[in-house]
Amino acid sequence: MTELVPMPRQVLADSGEVRLTARSQLYACTGAEGVGRWLQAVLRQATGLPLCDGRELDDTERDGIGLRLDPALGPEEYRLVSDWGGVMIDGGSAAGVFWGAQTLRQLLGADAYRRAPLGRDRAWVVPYVTIEDSPRFRWRGLMLDVARHFMPKEGVLRYLDLMAAHKLNVFHFHLTDDQGWRIEIKRHPRLTEVGSWRARTKFGHRASPLWEEKPHGGFYTQDDIREIVAYAAERHIAVVPEIDVPGHSQAAIAAYPELGNTDVITASIEGGTRLSVWDTWGINPNVLAPTDNTLRFYEGVFEEVLELFPADATRFSAFIHVGGDECPKDQWRQSPAAQARMKELGLVDEDALQSWFVRHFDSWLSARGRRLIGWDEILEGGLAPGAAVSSWRGYAGGTAAARAGHDVVMCPEQQVYLDHRQDAGPDEPVPIGYVRTLEDVYRFEPVPEEFTPEETARVLGTQANLWTEVMEDHTRVDYQAFPRLAAFAEVAWSALPAPGERDFADFERRMEAHYGRLDALGVGYRPPEGPRPWQRRPGVLGRPIDGPPPNR
Secondary structure, eight states: OOOOOOOOSSSEEEEEEEOOTOOOOOEEEEHHHHHHHHHHHHHHHHOOOOOOOOOOOOTTTEEEEEEEOOTSOOOEEEEEEEEEEEEEEEEEEEEHHHHHHHHHHHTTOOOGSSOOSSOOOOOOOEEEEEEOOOOSSSSSEEEEEEESOOOOHHHHOOOOOHHHHOOOOEEEEEEEEEEOOOOOOOOOHHHHTTEEEEOOEEEESSTTOOESSSSOOOOOOOHHHHHHHHHHHTOOEEEEEEESSSSSSSHOOOOHHHGBOOTTTOOOOBBBTBBBOSSSSSSOOOBBSSSHHHHHHHHHHHHHHHHHHHOOOTTTTTEEEEOOSOOOOOHHHHHHHHHHHHHHHHHHHHHHHHHHHHHHHHHHHHHOOEEEEEEEEGGGTTOTTTTTEEESSSHHHHHHHHHOOEEEEEEHHHEEEEEEEEOOTSSSOOEEOOOOOOOHHTTSSSOTTTTOOHHTTEEEEEEEEEETTTTTSSSHHHHHHHHHHHHHHHHHOOOOOGGGGGHHHHHHHHHHHHHHHHHTTTTOOOOTTOOGEEEEEEEOOEOOOOOOOOOO
């Protein structure tokens, strides 16, 4: 039962086992009570054991579980000792204790992930073992795009549980895009009344002739958002919301046309007067107008966002993602109003106008104790002071940002975009991009080898991204995410050797046990031998790219 994923820093096994029984108790010290409640809940439902609250473990109680804080350990570091005295988990903080509890759950076997006992007699045993463990990176993220295809609240909560099971701690919540606005903003109700749904949806890649001819939509109420944030915090996951500006904004413009460049908009217009929420994929030419009205509108949006996503003790919760990617400048070049604004501001070109846009919100967020993060296009025209960068177009953006003294999250498209296909075979559903196998993801290295120690210190961590243009429901998301997200989690957590020296065979061996855990969790992962018949999408056009991806 020591086939653990991600791999701990040190595992020392011994002969013997702790057997949990109906008399076993769980003790959580001051500061670890929340972890204790979570662990009691998941183990009670899986095992049927009462696991009553106990007093501090001593020599008379040798089959219980103890949770303690140890200030000598790092913030997310833990030590798990299972021996004749029971199971003891010490953590440098509640987060460290929680990651240790996740390891304990793995040690108990795949059935510990079920929501009810299986109704047969079985022993719940923890092998004698000493585990010392801590993460390599502080930011271990997953980005989920709910704008292209909406995921209901229960699906989001499920993914937070899946993240926690893999010791991932940052949920990047992509809430707005051309194809949908997914968060209720009370002062601007049309954002969800109009912007949260589209009349139809392209099925497959944008070049596909297929359409799903029915409305698609949905949004999260403000109470839904509060619930998601609280649920994540209980699992020591920070939620970083993304509100896209100034590009990827057609859903907002459809709801409030004055946000767009009304003097030049020429894209498909409903009834000759108004854009609709976009129903296909790609880079959209309709971007926000650089007006004071637009700034005030989005300040109002962000005021409500800051209240819904508070900067609390959860690491990285102060960050707000503003997108900033794939913003075509054609409308600004053609718009007399935009050109007049550039002249008024003394800006030399449209790249500088985008930089002005980003800098405005960087200053606005900073004044409220928050930090801006955006995709690496925010480097164009000058990076806002204090801003952090999500480096998606390879490593170059992150390299430039780190060398300029900015914090970086490495998430290069060619390596960790999990919407990219997993195999070159003809049965791969809706094949997008380069082939990124389980082994490819396992050999991903977030920090370029040429980085100096100072530049390496600027790498907050790494993130895998799930863009959902061709993932119409949670089963498609599961298929694209798993098992590769397990490999990514080990890259983000474990102190692995250089990519060429990593023991992928050992990882595959440990994954044999981990597939059982995923099965118990109901994850529709891609089997090692290829997609199951119902996971295929015959006849649905993708956009495969042949050859190895660039590594720069």
